[in-house]
Each structure stands twice: as structure tokens, then as C-alpha cells.
Amino acid sequence: MTQRERVLAVLVGVSFLVVGGYYFMNQYSDALSSRDRQIETLSKRLDDEKFVEAKADMAMDRLITYRQHALPESIRASQSFYQERLRETLESTGFDDVVIKPLNGRRGGNHYQHMFTINGQASMEQLVQFTYEFYSFNILHKFSKLTIIPVKESELLDISMNVTVLSLDGTDEVPQPEDIRLPQLAHGNLKDYTDVILQRNIFAPANKPPLFTSKTEVEAELERPLRFRLSASDPDRKDRVTFFLGKDPPPGVELSETGSLQWTPDALGEYKITVEARDSRLPPKSSTQELLVKVVEPQPEPMPDTTPKRPEFDEAKFTYLTGTVAVGGQPKAWLNNRPKNQKLRLGPGDTFSVGTLQGKIIDVKDREVVIEIEGDLRVLSIGQPLADATTMGPAGEL
CATH class of the missing domain: 2.60.40.10 (Immunoglobulins)
Structure with a gap:
């Protein structure tokens, strides 16, 4: 094999290796991607199942909580218990003329809805107290309607309420108030609510300052x-x-x-x-x-006026002797003070004060009386005003 042939063979071999490696890498990469997709799908399915399971656990927890705050599934027992509970709360908070009527309830899924109407009279303070006690009793109940009408010339209100409460299947006993009573509501205790609500007049226009x-x-x-x-x-x-x-x-x-x-x-x-x-x-x-x-600095005080002042109106001028009588063997003089519509019945030794005159009865005679005024003896006849009594002389001369 020549040098040229050897070089060509090496190049062909390298080409096969490159093509084969590329094909192998593609296959390997596709396998990895497919496995990643399978893992992702399985993970998502697992997360979905965990979510469904968590929702089921939460629903079960809510159901358990609801059963702790619901009436028992026995319709008759629930209705009787709740109606008596309403009456006790209304009367303890001061409602008068209380009338509670159960209405036809409704079945829905695993629960039964009881409905009641309540009528009575109470003050706004008593209504706030009842409402606070109503929501402090932490069961599945609510007001569905509340009507308040002021009673004329009274602090009382005519009150009408519709109340709804739920029974749940699987609940066997009525809730105990001491177990589920809230220590206070969302905005505080009863005083916190009355301090705010009773400061309003919901039946009158906005108040204006003086x-x-x-x-x-x-x-x-x-x-x-x-x-x-x-x-x-x-x-x-x-x-x-x-x-x-x-x-x-x-x-x-x-x-x-x-x-x-x-x-x-x-x-x-x-x-x-x-x-x-x-x-x-x-x-x-x-x-x-x-x-x-x-x-x-104070002004100097004026000198006192020592001049005696006569009253502008003297009752003695309009007080008359109207009669002399014997009462129980004792003589009496009848004086009529017309300005005061006052009748004086005086006997010997009795004193009197009429207008500017102060005196004493000395003697009561037939149709006249002897009186002492300022040390002088005077005679007053029937029909004569006291101020015009006739002077007889000093008292010592009688």
C-alpha cells in the first residue's frame, strides 16, 4: 500500500468515526431528554397528587372544625336546643315581649339549615349586648335579616331578626357554650363595641355642633x-x-x-x-x-344710701280685715292678703308680718281688732286695709 493509499484509508476511518460518534451522541442526547421529560411528568403528577391530598386533608380539618361548631344532625334536637339558647340570651340581655318562631329549614349536601324569626323590644344598648353574645357563641349561625324601628316617645326599639344556623351530618352532640365561646370579638370586648356603637344615632340626621x-x-x-x-x-x-x-x-x-x-x-x-x-x-x-x-384695679365702692326706701308695692295696703269670729271659744280675726291670696287667722297674742308692717294682735272685738304696730296701738275695722288702721296711741297707754 502506497503512502497515498494509507493516508486515504486513515481519512476514511476518521470520517467513519466522526459520523458514528455524531450519531451515537444524538441518540444519547435524545435518550437523556426523553428521561428528563418522563421525570418532569412524574414529578408534576406527584405534585398534583400531593396537592389533592393536601386539599383533602384541609377539607377534612375544616369538616372536623365545622362539626365542633355545628348543631347535631338530629333536626328536632338541634331546633329545640337552639331555640332555647336564643330565648335565654334575649331575656338575659333585657329584651321584652320576645317571640321566637322556627321556620321550615332546607337540606343542602351534608348539612341542614335551620331558620328562625325573632321579634321583641329592647334599647340600643341591649341590642348591642345581644348581638355581642350572639357572635361570641361561636357556632355556624348568622343574622340573615335585621329590622330596627324606633318606638315613639321612648328609648325602646321594635326589633325583628331572621337567624340561620347549620346542622352537620356526623355531629352527635350539641356544642357546650363554655367550650366554644370566644373570649372577645375581632374589635375587642363588649365595652369596646358599646363605646363606639352607642355614640351614634342611626335614626337622626348628622349632628351639628353648638x-x-x-x-x-x-x-x-x-x-x-x-x-x-x-x-x-x-x-x-x-x-x-x-x-x-x-x-x-x-x-x-x-x-x-x-x-x-x-x-x-x-x-x-x-x-x-x-x-x-x-x-x-x-x-x-x-x-x-x-x-x-x-x-x-377695683373701683371704689360707693357710699351706702341710708335713706329708707319704701317698697313700690305694699301688701299692707291690700290686706283687709274680713271678719271676727269665735273658734272654740277663742276670738279670731280674719285678715285677707289679696296679692298673695292668703288668709290669716289670728288671735290675741299672735304676731304677723304683712308688707312693710309687723305687728301683734292685742284684742279681737265685734267687727274690729286692736293691733300693735311699732309700739303704737291701732284699731282695724272690718273692710279696712291694714295700712290704714287708726292709731289709738302708745301701747303702754292701753
Whole structure:
């Protein structure tokens, strides 16, 4: 074999090796890809089966939980238990005129749906308490309808409710309230709910705050009592307005709920007093205002007027002797105070005070009486006003 033939043979052999290796590698690669696809398919199938199994476990767990919070499959036992439970809860929370009626239930799959109507009267606070107790009893029940109508001229409400509760097949016993009662609901305890809900009036328009009508500046004298009346009006005419002091009032300032502010300042200067007017609606609305008090030196007190003043109206001028009688052997004088529509029955020794006159009965005679006024004896005849009694002289001369 020549050199040329040997080279050609080597090239042909190498070509066969290359072609064979390429074919073998393709076959090997195809086999690997096929196995990877089989592994991927099997893995996906396994994941799907695991998912189905997990869903089944979750469904079983839910079913077990539902059975713990459902009524037993016995329709009669469930209906009797739940109706009595409703009645106890309603009465314990203060409902009156309670009427509970079971309705025709419905079968659905592995459960039975019981339905009840409830009617009664209660306040809003009692309704909140009942609703809180209803949901604290953690079973498969709910309100399907709730109607509230205010009773005229009363704080009570006419309440109508539809309630639905479930029985589950496989549940043998009624749930024990102490085992499934929730310690509190999602937003807190009963007080948390009443504090929020009872601050609303769901039957009235939105509340408007009161508006101050009293002046914002007042002058006070040093070390002399200041008395000032706050006033405010409310757009909602039936609302009652009360007043409160704001933060950091000067020491000694007092404010009543009716708006009477009292203070005795002990230093000169200007003082700002924050006051609040709050209405009686639910939820209450309020307005604040700053009252500026300017404390100045006191004015000198005027000299007292010692001139005796006669009253503009003297009852003694319209008090008449209307009769003299003997009662139980004792003489009595009858005086009629017309301005006060008052009748006086006086005997000897009795004192009286009518208008500007103060005196004492000395003697009761036929159709006249002797009285002592300011040390003088006077005679008062029937039909004569007390102020016009005739003077007889000093009492010592009788």
C-alpha cells in the first residue's frame, strides 16, 4: 500500500468515526431528554397528587372544625336546643315581649339549615349586648335579616331578626357554650363595641355642633368675685348644651354645666380661659372658645344710701280685715292678703308680718281688732286695709 493509499484509508476511518460518534451522541442526547421529560411528568403528577391530598386533608380539618361548631344532625334536637339558647340570651340581655318562631329549614349536601324569626323590644344598648353574645357563641349561625324601628316617645326599639344556623351530618352532640365561646370579638370586648356603637344615632340626621353666643371679652376687678354667664345655641333645637372648662384654666376658675363661670382673680393682667360647649346628641359635638378676662384695679365702692326706701308695692295696703269670729271659744280675726291670696287667722297674742308692717294682735272685738304696730296701738275695722288702721296711741297707754 502506497503512502497515498494509507493516508486515504486513515481519512476514511476518521470520517467513519466522526459520523458514528455524531450519531451515537444524538441518540444519547435524545435518550437523556426523553428521561428528563418522563421525570418532569412524574414529578408534576406527584405534585398534583400531593396537592389533592393536601386539599383533602384541609377539607377534612375544616369538616372536623365545622362539626365542633355545628348543631347535631338530629333536626328536632338541634331546633329545640337552639331555640332555647336564643330565648335565654334575649331575656338575659333585657329584651321584652320576645317571640321566637322556627321556620321550615332546607337540606343542602351534608348539612341542614335551620331558620328562625325573632321579634321583641329592647334599647340600643341591649341590642348591642345581644348581638355581642350572639357572635361570641361561636357556632355556624348568622343574622340573615335585621329590622330596627324606633318606638315613639321612648328609648325602646321594635326589633325583628331572621337567624340561620347549620346542622352537620356526623355531629352527635350539641356544642357546650363554655367550650366554644370566644373570649372577645375581632374589635375587642363588649365595652369596646358599646363605646363606639352607642355614640351614634342611626335614626337622626348628622349632628351639628353648638355655637357660642356669649361675648369673648369680659372685665374683672382684682380680688372681687367675677360672675359671668356663658351661652350657646345649637342648630338642633332639641339638643341640650352643657359647658366645660378647657385645659390649664387659671387657678380658682369654676364653671358649671349650665354655663355659670365664677372666679376671684388675685393678680392684675389678661387671662385666657378656654371653654367648651357640648351638646347632648349621639355622638356629641362640641365647640371651643377663648374667653379673655382683663383684670383691673377695683373701683371704689360707693357710699351706702341710708335713706329708707319704701317698697313700690305694699301688701299692707291690700290686706283687709274680713271678719271676727269665735273658734272654740277663742276670738279670731280674719285678715285677707289679696296679692298673695292668703288668709290669716289670728288671735290675741299672735304676731304677723304683712308688707312693710309687723305687728301683734292685742284684742279681737265685734267687727274690729286692736293691733300693735311699732309700739303704737291701732284699731282695724272690718273692710279696712291694714295700712290704714287708726292709731289709738302708745301701747303702754292701753
